[in-house]
Amino acid sequence: MTEFEADLDAGDIVHLWQKAPSRTSLSEVVVTGGGSEPVRRAGAHSDDFTRSVFEAPMAGTYRFGWQEPGTAVSLAYSFAPSRLADEGVRLLHTTAKNRASEARYKLHFQAPWGWMNDPNGLCQIDGASHLFYQHYPHSLRWNTMHWGHAVSENLVDWIDQPIFLEPRAELLADNGLTGGAFSGSAIPHAGGGVRVFYTDREDDREPSQEWQITTMSPDMLSAGPSTPIITDRPSIPNFGKDIRDPYVFKGPDGLWKMVVAGADDRGGLVLLYETRDPEAADGWTFVGILHREPLSRSIPAECPGLVALDGEGEGLYALIFGIIGYRDEATRRRNLSYAIVGRFDGRTFEPIARREVDFGTDCYAIQAFQHADGPVGIAWAANWTDVFKDRDFASAMTFPRRFIWQDGQLRMPPVEGVKALRTGVATEALVGAGSVPLARGLGEIEIELATPGAPFRLDFAHPDHGIALVYDGAALELVFDPPGNRVVPRYLTPTTTLKTVRIFVDVGLIEIYADDGLQCATKRIDSDQPISAIELHVDPAAVRTARLWNLRPRLGAAA
Template sequence: MSSKGIRDFRPRIHFTPQDHWMNDPNGMVYINGTYHFCYQKYPYDTVWGPMHWGHAVTKDLLHWEHLPMALYPDELGYIFSGSSVYDKYNTSGYGTKENSPIISVFTSHNNETGLEQQSIAYSVDGGRHFEKSYLNPVIENPGIPDFRDPKVFWNPVHRCWGLVLAAQDRVYFYGSRDLKRWEKTGEFGPEGNHANGVWECPDLLQIKYEDKVFWILVVSMTKTDEGRWRTQYFIGDFDGDKFICTYPSDEAIWLDDGFDNYAGVTFQNYDVPLLMGWAMNWAYASKVPTNEYCGQATLARSLSICNTKAGYRIAGHAEGLDKFRHMAYPVSSGAHLMTETFGLRIKGEGNGKIRLSNSDGQRLEIEVAEDIITVNRAIAGYREFDEQFMTPECSIVSSKRLKEGNWDLEVIFDVSVLEVFADGGLNMVTMVVFPDTPYDTIRWKGKLEVSLFEIS
């Protein structure tokens, strides 16, 4: 059976565009109770095309108001990925006495020559309309391809604006007093990197843990040795000019072990790191059976640091769901599911397996063993839309546990998007699935305690 054209796979609490194509999150900034979320958008088809910036806002991270397009292509090229900051003290000079500006920094991509440079735009009406600067480009290309995705952050060492961007197999750092004039201050990479692929969508953020401030460099990696697009991170320090990896690893450390989480970055001007990624995979993104739209974002995840047997690692926690978590109730194996958007809170001892299934015999499985967590979507739903999606390599994923003994899972399922947070969020797995009919039953094996909460 083919679900194409029959089933509505649009998730209810994961951000999706109203129609047509989306990919990377861009321009994420928090201002006075409102989260601004921009994203790579092609407004004329459900496949990738000349990039614009779409724009939406939310107050609860679950329900979104779509706004007019933020940025359109111009004579410098397509509007590739970038970031926004709230220039509260008007360091840029683009604000007014009444309104501090939002400044967006993005890559101008010339699709004919491949030339990538960095440009800026500003808004003085709370992000409803943006004007591009006559100074563009504000960071010219130094003579290399793959020079893109600027992420602006506050540099507390030099008390100025900082910027990190991807430059082939490394990142470059810049500093500025006014968000218009930028000076390169340092680099990181390729030393310390353990994954092949072009570096993309970097972010530099701080996390406090036990009275210590850790600096985290997040980098998305194009097609790796495993044939996957994944997000890597490094833990260390920032001296005001560059990142230093003071806690190196012998292998790549991945932010998410699923197939469908890429290009994640954090909201600027928020008090803790709050990250959202593109919940899709370049290998099959343009072929998924979602009809009038294509692509979605992950839920927003707050990030923290934990000390594990493998060293310091990031843990994630899905935000915006507490009012639903409080209404969780115990369920028994074989329970009937009444909704397509729900959460599961699971405590387990020893090995355990959880299965979501439907009347078509399709099932999505999560298995926890002593040292590994496995998510299997091999027969979870419709998958004939793409040959690679059907392969074992794209069907089963394993995530190495960083804790010993008893375990816990939080599972968020939203129509066609699965997010798993295991062992307090130390293991995160994001996957898309397309069941021909909604999953209607949950069953499990093992010594488990399971509670369910519905999400609306």
């Protein structure tokens, strides 16, 4: 008998994820304790783990047991429904296959178990920000997609919630089928809760098909029955098989709008749909091509978004998207993301300015939403070029970034909430200090040049990777030399007037913000080992400020 124990209050809920060796048999978990008769939870006929639910009838210690190999349990967590938003879930059981890394990502959000990729459904409700994300709970490798969920009051400290959205039951029942609850968005519902939009697909037919789905959640705990809302491809000549990642928002004309991504034979496309349904639940019609990304071949756009700017940008929108499968030949970087600022009248988009989202490229599928402090975006801090089907892959989300239109340029600095991680100045003067240690491998580095454009070099001491941030007066480059013989891209951006740089160092991740987010770089470090020290090389006369802040781990990060 394999088992675990949990101390539960009356009314506490436990979610168990269980399966049998094959779908011809049923798994069984037996719950004992609490002064009541044993309770048996039988799983479904399924090739994958499915959720069973147990509610504690009274306070006490409960034992959850099962016989292997007839039953396997991948995951179990408990929560008190009345305190869920404040306390989150309590992890009770994982396995070696889906256990999250305790060494990495002390500052940045990572899934509490399993695989994670694109952020989804970003929204703010009653002051709390909700982050949903692409998720497979039962291993650290991509598989049939679910949606995970976390909430935050400050966009930095996240509280894990129950798994929110599950794929169609038939996909879990048969490993031969493909599909899942893929990327999408959410809008707050006037009656409470959210309406969610996402993509599902079937690769098991010719041609393969993708379609857009909607569902409601009145309680932010789980999603109700789903309904297809866009099932046909638009009438565009030579349109490809991809139509995905619905992003829904209220347009300037008061109608609900949706952008989805795809491709034709000339490049990536962002498509626009709209509906007059005030609930956004039905009546979606194709408006037209909102943006075409000219490419040498058919490469789909992904994860589009269109977010209204404020301040100096009042009346403007930022169109964001990624290009999956694209390679920049000059730098060998892959899967780049872009933001285009322009005017949107509800049906057409007129570009004004364009920028690359992140020259480090480990900032993919960025999604923006309207926060009380202005538009904010979060991205997956990874890149598909580093993902291999036969290898585990731990990943995190970037820090949330603001979208600020200033002096005719789009800046993407981190949100003010990141300052809540500071615990004090570790070193006030990095210039001439030599090698400066990083406590627990965490730190924030601030550099302000007295002479804009003055060269410098910042070295990061790491046992496995060679890492340096180099500025020669013409380009800012993150020099990255991982172990092995792999060809490494050049992560650089041109700038001759660089004045300020903020660098956040986490275990497994670096984020760089130059000139208040005018240029950004994110780089995932595939190692459990922290950066132990930094060393700044610069002409002292060229520097106004160069300090290192100590940072605390985010709440919920492993100690």
